[in-house]
Amino acid sequence: MPAIAILRPLLQTRSGWLACASLLAVAWGTGNSPAAPGSAGAVDFVRDIKPIFVEHCYECHGPGEERGGLSLAQHALALAGGDSAPAFVPGSADASLLVKRVTGGQAPAMPLDREPLADAEIELLKLWIDQGAMWPEGADEADPRHRAAADHWAFRPLVKPPLPAAALAASEATQGEPSPSEVIDRFVIAGLEAAGLHLQPDADRITLLRRATFDLTGLAPSPESILAFAADPRPEAYEELIERLLASPAYGERWARHWLDVVRYSDSGGYDTDILYEQAWRYRQYCIRSLQDDKPFDRFLEEQVAGDELWPEQAEAMADAVAVWTLGQWPNAFDAFPEKLAYVRRNDQVVTLGEAVLGLSVGCANCHHHKFDPLSQRDYFGLEAVFAGSETFNRTTGNVAWVNGEKSHFRALRHAAEPVSVHLLRRGELNQPAGRMVPAVPAFLPHGGPLFPPGEENPTQARTRLAKWITSPDHPLTARVIANRVWQWHFGRGIVSTPNDFGTQGAAPSHRELLDWLAADLRDRGWKLKDLHRAILHSRTYRQASRREAAALARDPENILLAGFPRRRMEAEAVWDRLLEASGRLDRRPVDEPFVPPLTDEELQGLYDISGNPRENKWKATEAQNRRAIYMLNRRSFRMPLLEAFDQPPNSVGCPVRQSTTVPGQSLAMLNGDIPVEQAAALKDRLFREEPTSDESRLNRAWLLVFARPIRADELASARAFLEASPEHPTAEVWVELCLALFNANEFVYVD
């Protein structure tokens, strides 16, 4: 009697798949079983095996579940196996882990903490494996992640959606095609109207001037330009202002700083040696230049991913661009373990690329398939294989290995003479390789999968293929991700508030169609970020006052719908820049090598050099000083205390959104730190120098320099009272107190 036929009725008595019972009974009764002739009938996966998986295994190893890395829902996943080893070896039940586990031959016995399989079920499994573990096509259980991804907005093709029905007042609407700014307003107004809210009227001109100047340059308008702009009623004055700001070198400095956050830029490697990346500044300068020149964003990405391969004739500039992949953390503890070190570095590269460019938390798929998005370990290691063709090396030659008394490295990227082969690693552990990987991009995205036809892999072209895939016009993510970032950097919050995660677990977009429209427009009109800035800055949405009405506070407390411009606290670097700008000490000249401001001994206590070298080596004040903060030394092991107090990120990984915390340490730094106190004294000197005649003119100028607006009469009175309250106090000190009081005011750090 065929073994399969013996087993089936046994199963009916105890298994839960009674639905199949009648079918089996028929097969049994007629003897017309599908079993092949021979001593043992053929086991049918769908009929005999899958129900066992469903009943006993799916809770932990079913669709979208991968306890221990193992899924039994799909053929490929089951065959790849889990963390320990492949689940089964077709043709050999005895060698198969699955059998060892369900028989208790190897701990832990499966199913974990549940009743074991019936002997008959185990026999069926063994038989199935011995017969070759046939798994017909179409028997896979759909992965819920793929189902969710198919419906997920951010993975769908990027097309311009239709505009909402005219929400603009007739007087606002132009004839014909609406301008991008009008498109923004239409979508925003549509969202507001649905909630019974509305835009605020335009902010007053002086508020708008400070807002736009801060937003595009990170600085404030000069007292003269404030007065001139306030007195210029021409409608074109605002347009001219924006063009002037976009053309200012300060624009590149401000917006490069945003991008450097995303790509976790730092001048050092972190961990205990925190080794200095001597020429990391080349990448910083490359970013400033690129943004200043409004280099098309697709080109900007291509240069960073594969500039050395694509434009070898511009070797030097492209070396600066691809250096981004060399600037991650350097866990020096692994120096003696090159394989481990290279793995950690590739991980940094894949994670950074995924989050910064694709808006996908690819790193989640390093050790296990992504829990929510259709990213498998194959996708993760496929990207690692792209980077495996290149290596980071130390370009430092001769006697320049020491900078300011500190050992340093000039990290650069080149093609590896012998590319390492990347394997899929179970649990992400180096000692558990499970199959060699070829360069590939996430399979679920358009044109996903291997970047080369089988056997034609070329490690010196892998990054080129990756770059072209990223910037291909039908890539659903690239344009959406950067358009969202630009929006976030203007409004403080992205349309997607999780800018590094556009996956199914990312935040739902507040204005999905608007983002799609802006992203498609950016892509279709040549990827010019400055065009996107113009569209945003000319919109009524951007120009509105920051006032919040009671209805808006009640219905939209987080101001997601934008009934009122979102007030923002300046970032750490802007606080530094503005302190020095107001005091007149800001040196606007750029520098290549990062500058290092002097710190007090007390401040330097937070910096240490474990190797016992003088710690000043790691923070040695340089000659160039008082430059914009983007040029300041940015170490992973030590943040300049004033900047740290204002939430400068540590940059161990990319920072998608700056925090804006209010901690007492921040107040202490501004009240007592040397830098604010020195700048307050310098501002006092400047006021007396520039306005020698009267307290009134000095006070007005102080308000213009610090708050970027003229002083009001009531403020003038209270400031005078402050100056005169303690006549025994030296005038100079009272003025320093006043200046420091202004720097500590909320109005200095919050921009309406």
Next chain:
Amino acid sequence: MSSLSRRDLLARAGLGFGALAALGVLGRVGLAAHALEPRRAHHRPRARAVISLFMHGGPSQLDTFDPKPSLARYAGQTLPESFGSLDLEFTKTSTAKVLASRRTFARHGQSGVEISDLYPRLSAHADRLAVVRSCHHTEFNHSPALYFMHGGNRQMGRPSLGAWCTYGLGSEAEDLPGYVVMRDGPLKGGPETYGAGFLPAVHQATELRSAAPPILHLNRSATAPSLDTRRLLDFTQSLNRQHAAERPGDDRLSARIAAGELAFRMQSAAPEAIDLARETAATHRLYGLDREETRPFGTQCLIARRLVERGVRFVQLYHGGGNVGWDTHGNNDGQHQTNALQTDGPIAGLLEDLSARGLLDSTLVTWGGEFGRTPTSEGSDGRDHNPYGFSVWLAGGGVRGGMAYGATDDFGFKAVDNKVPIRDLHATILHLLGLGHEELTYLFQGLEQKLTGVEPARVIRELLA
């Protein structure tokens, strides 16, 4: 309000309860609007504060809390082949020779917990200690191991245990930060070791320095002009109040007004907290402040008690900062004697003092390093790093004292019985504080991040009173 926005709001306001109440903003902002305000635990807490005694460099379990008589028998021989050939930092398990401990162990207290003669004073508290002899992780280099012990992961940039605690529970200290660090030298993992990682920066540790001023920027530099801080702050606040009044509905503005006031109060509260002149001579002696060798760590321990009395949630102390500390690659025994001499009295004094003041029941005290050391020798008299089996102990708030849990193999090399991965240790500490390790999450990089990571963690019930 969504959890994300709530978190945003929490992140913005790192203020003492009193500060907000004083400004009358509580009514509108609501209690939840302030990140360090004491928050309800997930379940009934057994401890409300933690003092973590961290022995930087990696103390030897074999010379302290995990006696292995077989070391003497096998001294000078290699380990049995079953140990395989593992690369450690400087040695290989296959070639290194067993190094016997020169310490003698004895059973102490009613419970008979075994402690070596390095700790004569701590031994008197044996019935208070739950010694875990089976801790293990995978990182045999200092900085990844330090990150592992603090943040549950070998990577730099994860939030440390103390930051997770204030994130979960807030702080009861009105005029002091909720998470305080004191150290006697640099750490091999740098300040990121005790960082807040991706948690809001309000959960960053504040480093308390033993030299004045105790907190960064608490005073101005000596070279600064003499300014009347109260006067200038009053002027700032008058501008701020008008500015805020013109901008209704923006809680951040009132939060920052309150932060300025808390900063001002900290200028007197922080020096008061570390002013040990207010303690009696007997207390000074109890902590060893009267002796050269115990004064530094005794000072840290006494300040820790004062901070806990003032509502600080998590006090992280480090002994052995710098390049050697407990990292005894050479002269293992001599260096352990020195280190133990510096810490035994202060730790015993701390336990005794907390107990006498009725604080030990609500204060969890933990002891350990980033890993243990090898049973084999490095050079003639050193021990290499060993993350595969090492000891820590817990005492106080909710801990079942007088026990040893778990075991290493006969050589004290690898944990074999009741193995305790670090995530279980962290889950247990959170549990004692009333926090569920599965519930304490923060959304970052597309994942609800947990201190205990993705692998299932277990609260070690056996350690609970």
